[in-house]
Amino acid sequence: MDSTAVVTGAARGIGKDVVTRLRAAGYRVVAVDIAPLPFQDDGVVPLIADVTAPRTPQAAIDLALSSFGRLDLLVNNAARFLRRPILETTDDDFDTLFATNVRPVFRLSRAALPALVETRGCIVNTASISGLIGVPNQSVYAMTKGAIVQLTRQLAIEYAARGVRVNAVAPGAVDTEFMAEARASDPDPAASLAVTLSNHPIGRMSTPDEVARAIVFLASPESAGITGTILSVDGGYIAR
Template sequence: MSEFEGLVAIVTGGGSGIGAAIADELADRGARVAVLDLRPGDAHLGVECDIADDASVRAAVARVADELGGIDVLINNAGIGATGAIDDNDEAEWHRVWDVNVVGIMRVTRAALPHLRASTAAAIVNTSSIGATAGLPQRALYSASKGAVLSLTRAMAADHLREGIRVNAVSPGTADTPWVGRLLAAAPDPAHERAQLEARQPHGRLVAPAEIAHAVAYLASPRAGSTTGVSLAVDGGMQELRLRKD
């Protein structure tokens, strides 16, 4: 029997990029997967949902629980990016990014909690970032939101451990996603910019979405029953390694 056999998983932001890889990985391991996204696509149970709107979230979560028979695993992956130093984004953009990247996790988790409390294999995984632990240039707003996700993950883990709900985070380095692809395409010299992003990660390349999906699957798995309140870096060694330049 596959490790997720009989379990229901929600993946927010699962319509593309990292979220799509996570949804596919969980399904391959036996889960029944629902994708909550503005554009959920045709894979798995696709549910149109705006995590910045509480009514949309509650309706989407209720539909998943009704159609799939409960909720066991929640992957809070949906998020939006932002570039610039602290004075490059106006207040409206700060509120918009925070509302999706941080408050969005609250909305979805709050709606899913009654179902997670009823599960014998409940797990939540939040998508943070290397930007939560390393100072990256031109990522002030994005890094602030992901730092909040990391702190929120630890607080959630403490609050819900004795309810039988494990909460962890995955913290990717720069990944080869459509969003990063758009950033590269807009750069004056895309090839040079890509080389710079690759060079700052010790293993010398962008992180593959499938690699992040494998890490999420571990954190969400019933086999990881003693793993909670942690952040698992998938960043080619960027967070911890300091290599020599020979």
């Protein structure tokens, strides 16, 4: 396979496993993250950059085209998490989360779509169950993920006739460093973890690889009839 992908938030967690699974499927990958990237692989071109910087989205797409000659897949995965009551949430919190979680998805999608039309490619966004249902103390984070859900549906409709599919995954709690860092700031991390596990009928958090497999499925020919879908990878959370 000569397919090429751009993956953001690729240094760890879900993004890292997405890159690993895409490489196993034969993709060449431009891996984007502000942190150093762990890949030692000629098929992975690193771009150490901040996705919030205005030039990063176009730079990532241009790097894929200059390195591999085409673009077949964009995975918008980079994000920040915030769990805080709304009365304690500042304007800076609001602006930072939208600048990190939403604007780069818009910019990257806008930059990628001309190339994806040529290859009849795909976009897969990482949303969240927080963008689908109410979760306490996640007002701004939930708003950002709700925006991604709606952009996913909107682009799916706009680009279906041009052969571009756009879908998203909506994870529940995922066993990543990202989640562990957020939980460490809780007054009682053990109690917080117990509540999280009780909300997932399978009795555990999803693994990053389970979410990565869902992303790769949505990019694959096996999902050729799927667009505008938000695929929950949540251990049954929203089915309760």
